[in-house]
Amino acid sequence: MVVAKLGFGTNSTIWLCRDSKSQEYVAVKVCALRQKFRDGDARTQAESEEAVTAFFNSIQIEHPGINSLRLLRSRFEVQGPHGTHPCLVHTPLGMNLLQLRNTMPNQVLPTPLLQHTLLRVSFGLDLLHQAGVVHTGIVPDPEVFSQIDRAESETPTILKPTEDITIYGSRPLPITQGIPIICDFEVILGMEWDEKIDIWCVELVIWDLFQGTRLFYALKDRILNDEQHLAELVSLMGPPPKEFLERGPKCREYWDADGNWIASTPIPEQSFDMREAQLKGEDHHLLLALIKKIFRWLPEERATAQDLTEDPFLTQFLKKN
Incomplete structure (x- = not known):
């Protein structure tokens, strides 16, 4: 049973569905017919996701990150006016980290909870990266499905029937908070990027959840x-x-050959040490050390996901327990 259209991207539409017998929710991704990957190979999004799931299902895995991966539950196909669309069935996400953070005093995650959560994320990323997979979608605020279900029951989404298909409007996302700038600067500057883009996003999530404020605002005239x-x-x-x-x-639009800033926007006066306001003493220094492992201009100098699984700050709660 289709509950509502969650949204759409360049290669798929996402639908919240409910099993009429078990009342279980699933998220169904209806994929576009073809898409072009960075390497130029024509490949469906479904083939890519199915390949990842098939790979992990085909091998014996003792890596602790396997429990952090959200693999496909099943797939099926639907026939459209222009061809056959693969449909991928996932377990939907429940309460997200941003919602959890907002239930806490001062809207900040407690240190042990943050450490435990990010350590699990790091193990999952380490497993993906070892398999040559880049996640590219680490954010603290995925969709909340019960809100959409209630909204769809109370005010059904507008739909437009045509001769061959029905066009459904997308349900607005109920959460508008979160990190507006989640991409790496290599993307901004049109450079090649790799799995280290995931590591960059991890640090942005850490800051957003633990400091209660965004690390980067990147707004000029509210744009x-x-x-x-x-x-x-x-x-x-x-x-x-x-x-x-x-x-x-x-890069020449923003820096000269020696790395001096030449753009018109002034450089703000700030530092990580000034902005980190939640911890004191050794804990403060451990967090700053983690941040500086990640925030490196050269991606190859950034910490790997495996490095994060051994980081003194993220593993600190294990020693205390």
């Missing part, structure tokens, strides 16, 4: 602005090395 984003990066990380500047021609 997301790449130059403002990069200026905030420079204020926290310092100037980029020459090796980084040589990797993308767009």
Whole structure:
């Protein structure tokens, strides 16, 4: 039973469905026919996701990250006017970390809970990265399905029947908070990127959940602005090395050959040490050390997911317990 349309992307639409017998919710992703990947291979989104699930189901895995992965439950196909669409069935997500954070005093996750959560995420990423898979979707606020179900019952989504198909409107997401800038700066500058983009996103999630504020705002006149984003990066990380500047021609719009900032947006006066306000003493220094492992201009210098599973800050709660 289809409850509501959750939304859409460039390659799929997502539907919240409920089993009329068990009353169990599932999320069904109806995929587009074909898409082009970065390597130029024509491949369906379903084939890519099914390949990941099939790989992990085909091997004996003792890695602790396997329990953190959300693999496909099943698949089926539907016939559309232009071809056959693969449909991927997932277990829907429940309460997200942002909602959980907002139930806490001062809207900040307790340190042990943050450490436990991010350690599990790191184990999951380590397993994915070992298999050559990049997640690219780490955020603290996925959809809340019960809100959509109630909203659909009370005010059904507008739909437009045509001769061959019915077009459904997308249900607005009930959560509008979260990190507006989740992408890595390599994406902004048009550079090649790899699994280290996931590590960057982990740190943004840590900051958002634990500090109760966004690390980057990247707004100019209330509009997301790449130059403002990069200026905030420079204020926290310092100037980029020459090796980084040589990797993308767009860098010349913001820095000279020596790494000096030449864009018109002023560099904010701030530092990680100034902005980290939740911890004191050794805990404060351990968190800053973790942050500095991740916030590196050169992706190859950033911590790996495996490094995070052994990080003194993220594993601190294990020693205390």
